[in-house]
Amino acid sequence: MARIADLLASGPTFSFEFFPPKNEAGWLSLGRTIAELEHLGPHYVSVTYGAGGSTRTRTADLVSWVKRQTPISPMAHLTCQGHTRAEIRDILIDYRAEGVQNLLALGGDPPADGSEHAVSEYRFSSELVDDIRAFGGFSIGVAAHPEGHPRSPDLVSDRAHLARKLADADFAITQFFFEIDHYLSMMDDLASHGVDKPVIPGIMPVTNLAQVSRMAHMSGAEVPRWLVEKVSKAGDDPEEAVRIGVDIATELCARLLEVGAPGLHFYTLNRSGPTRDLWRQLGLDAPPDAG
Numbered sequence: 001m002a003r004i005a006d007l008l009a010s011g012p013t014f015s016f017e018f019f020p021p022k023n024e025a026g027w028l029s030l031g032r033t034i035a036e037l038e039h040l041g042p043h044y045v046s047v048t049y050g051a052g053g054s055t056r057t058r059t060a061d062l063v064s065w066v067k068r069q070t071p072i073s074p075m076a077h078l079t080c081q082g083h084t085r086a087e088i089r090d091i092l093i094d095y096r097a098e099g100v101q102n103l104l105a106l107g108g109d110p111p112a113d114g115s116e117h118a119v120s121e122y123r124f125s126s127e128l129v130d131d132i133r134a135f136g137g138f139s140i141g142v143a144a145h146p147e148g149h150p151r152s153p154d155l156v157s158d159r160a161h162l163a164r165k166l167a168d169a170d171f172a173i174t175q176f177f178f179e180i181d182h183y184l185s186m187m188d189d190l191a192s193h194g195v196d197k198p199v200i201p202g203i204m205p206v207t208n209l210a211q212v213s214r215m216a217h218m219s220g221a222e223v224p225r226w227l228v229e230k231v232s233k234a235g236d237d238p239e240e241a242v243r244i245g246v247d248i249a250t251e252l253c254a255r256l257l258e259v260g261a262p263g264l265h266f267y268t269l270n271r272s273g274p275t276r277d278l279w280r281q282l283g284l285d286a287p288p289d290a291g
């Protein structure tokens with residue numbers, strides 16, 4: 001088991017994100033995906049958490065499974081909106097007992113139907129960071145939104161809140177983005193707030209335009225016109241769309257590493273193919289001294 005803060009201190013980290021499946025078929029498919037990605041030797045993998053606790057047990061089950069059945073260190077996502085402080089404490093007690101050392105502390109989103117969470121003792125992820133820090137023993141990550149959080153009234157206040165929570169956390173992982181300038185200007189803004197903690201770019205290879213546009217709309221990310229035009233050239237050929245999407249992501253990742261990004265976090269959507277292609281194209285499977 002490794003703490004992500006320690007891994008980051010020794011060089012760039014390369015990691016994968018999974019979500020806990022809803023049914024038996026999903027678990028079988030994810031088992032195959034993890035088997036196919038495990039031998040790439042990621043530094044850690046992360047497991048998402050359904051807002052309001054909707055995947056509480058499934059997230060914990062998947063995190064435990066990764067920890068017990070693979071050599072990879074897991075990180076559990078945890079959202080605070082919709083939870084009481086006592087519930088969060090119970091979750092932290094369970095993760096500590098399981099030997100899990102990494103948590104991504106998130107705000108989460110209000111229920112999609114517009115209703116209020118029944119009981120919520122948290123408003124912002126920074127309050128969760130404080131509680132996890134006080135509990136002790138975890139390496140703590142937070143979410144960063146290079147283009148601003150969609151609920152933020154403006155970018156200036158969003159950056160100030162990000163700087164404040166990152167000052168108390170160990171590292172951040174970003175929402176996906178397609179223009180490197182979004183990442184660079186966020187890093188400049190954080191530097192102007194005196195924050196120099198590692199911010200790991202989250203990478204989403206576009207393999208399906210409709211799906212990514214939907215996700216981008218929800219997360220406040222821009223899908224640039226040039227990207228739509230490039231991927232659209234694949235027409236009805238899904239394999240060609242994946243190839244183009246992986247090429248675009250490879251270029252972005254290579255540039256991010258050139259400018260000193262502290263790692264890359266790949267949103268796998270529980271599939272191995274695009275991540276494996278991206279990994280190979282970035283030369284991450286080459287022995288370290290192969291040049």
Ligand code: FAD
Pocket residue numbers: 047048049050051052077078079104105106107108109123124125126142143144145149150151152153157158159161162165173174175176202
């Ligand atoms: P916060 O840091 O609480 O920020 C939310 C908003 O509040 C922002 O607009 C911020 O500027 C503002 N804000 C923060 N502090 C204050 C303050 N003190 N006063 C006023 N305004 C403030 N969602 C899930 O449900 N499950 C997941 O597993 C999950 N994983 C994610 C992983 C990554 C890498 C990322 C980038 C996002 C993930 N999300 C996940 C989405 C995330 O929960 C949503 O984007 C959520 O709306 C905001 O989360 P946050 O942690 O950025 O919230």
